[in-house]
Every structure is written in C-alpha cells, then in structure tokens.
Amino acid sequence: MKIVGAMQVGGYSEWILPKSLRNLASVVDEIVVVGRGRVSDQTVKIVSDSPQVLEADIV
Numbered sequence: 001m002k003i004v005g006a007m008q009v010g011g012y013s014e015w016i017l018p019k020s021l022r023n024l025a026s027v028v029d030e031i032v033v034v035g036r037g038r039v040s041d042q043t044v045k046i047v048s049d050s051p052q053v054l055e056a057d058i059v
Helices: 017-025 041-049
Strands: 004-011 030-039 053-058
Touching: 004 017, 017 030, 017 041, 030 041, 041 053
Parallel strands: 004 030, 030 053
Antiparallel strands: none
C-alpha cells in the first residue's frame, strides 16, 4: 500500500516549496500537487523537477 500526500500551491511559494516537498516526501510515497490562480513560473519548475511528485495539476 502506498501513502499519497496532497499539496496545494499558489502565488509565489517558491521560497518555501522545496523544503515543503522534501518534508512531505519524508512521510509519503508519492505527492500530488494542485495549483490554482496565480502560480509563478518558478513554482511550476520546482514542482515539475521534483521526483517525488507523481502528478501536478497547475493552472
């Protein structure tokens, strides 16, 4: 059985996102990220470069 964590991102969260993804990855097997509204290009890049992220739905 796998444990999947979910994270909502928005705005300019790139300053905290790498640490948040690492911390969540330490307790789950896979991460699903959802982002709505104003999401920076850097945030999208961090999410897409993270090997722990199974799926991302950012618009």
